[in-house]
Amino acid sequence: MKIQCPSPTCDQSISGPKSALGQRVRCSRCDRSFIWADRFYSGESFIIYDLETTGLSPQNDEFIQIAAVKFNSGCLCPTDSFFSFARPRRRISSFIESYTGIENRDVTDSPRPEQVLCDFAAWSDDATLIAHNAKRFDSKFLEATCQRHGLPSREVDAIDSIGISKMLFGKTRGTGHSLDHVKNRLRLQETTLRRHDARGDVDILGRAIQVMHQRLELDNAFNGVPRHTTRLPIV
Ligand SMILES: [Zn+2]
Structure with missing residues (x-):
């Protein structure tokens, strides 16, 4: 070629x-x-985000929390962030309550996921979205939320940070690329933020991406990293 x-x-x-x-x-x-x-690609505007959900199925479950931070021109912008709970149609199971720390009472007064997604889309502007395991999980939840509620939507470029981890650590079988594997390999310190709460996961992921971006000597548009697409509402 x-x-x-x-x-x-x-x-x-x-x-x-x-x-x-x-x-x-x-x-x-x-x-x-x-x-x-x-x-x-030439865009230098990225958003690193994480979703917590009522379960694993994009078709049947909904997201209950989203946290995001901007990453522009090769730098993390910790002060430019987005966070919201979302109130799902079905109750949050006790398993998910204990896994994420997000309880039904936390979301009683929160907007519905589709409303939160519209707010997120307005905030994200034309950025490319990055999430860990995005291709199989987070990107699908964004698409499914648009689709289920008939929201007019636009195609958005997306990066799965597992792809960045594979570029840095290799694709040899048995090389784990979970956020915990990446965090441990990069020796990132955990803070007091709770893991499996979107804020805690985005904090780790943001720092992991910053370090991987440097080590791989990526340019500000993440050129060379595989991309896919997802959808966000038109707002
Ligand atoms: Zn040249």
């Missing part, structure tokens, strides 16, 4: 095998180093 050098001032065409996807290469004309990808 052939790609154009991603440097805006260079028009070198570079060819290489498809197996080089994800590998770091260097342009022979402008000397820019970049990760071999089939497409290059």
Whole structure:
């Protein structure tokens, strides 16, 4: 396959095998180093987020909490954050109450998930969304929430941070990529924020992404990291 050098001032065409996807290469004309990808992006605005839900099924369950923080131009912006509880249609089970620490009484006065999602969409603007296990979980909950409530929606670029972990730690079988695996490998300290509460998980994930971004020497658009799409309401 052939790609154009991603440097805006260079028009070198570079060819290489498809197996080089994800590998770091260097342009022979402008000397820019970049990760071999089939497409290059220019946006530098990202949102790192986490959902807690009533269960595992995007079709049958709803999210009950969302926490998010912005990551712009390669830096975490801890002061630019979003947080809300959401009130689901079904009761939060005692299992989920003890796993997340989120109890039914915490959400009594909260808006419905679809309302929270509209607020989140307005806050997120045109950012690309990043979540851990997004491809199989969080992105699907966002889509399902739009769909179930008939919300007019737009396609949004998304990154699964498991993909970033695989780029850094490798894809060898048995290499775990759960948030706990990543946290331990990067030796990140836990704070007093509770894990499995979206705020605690986003705190860990935000710092993990910052460190992985540095170690992989990614550019500000996360070029080279696999992407998928999800949907957010048009607000
Ligand atoms: Zn070049």
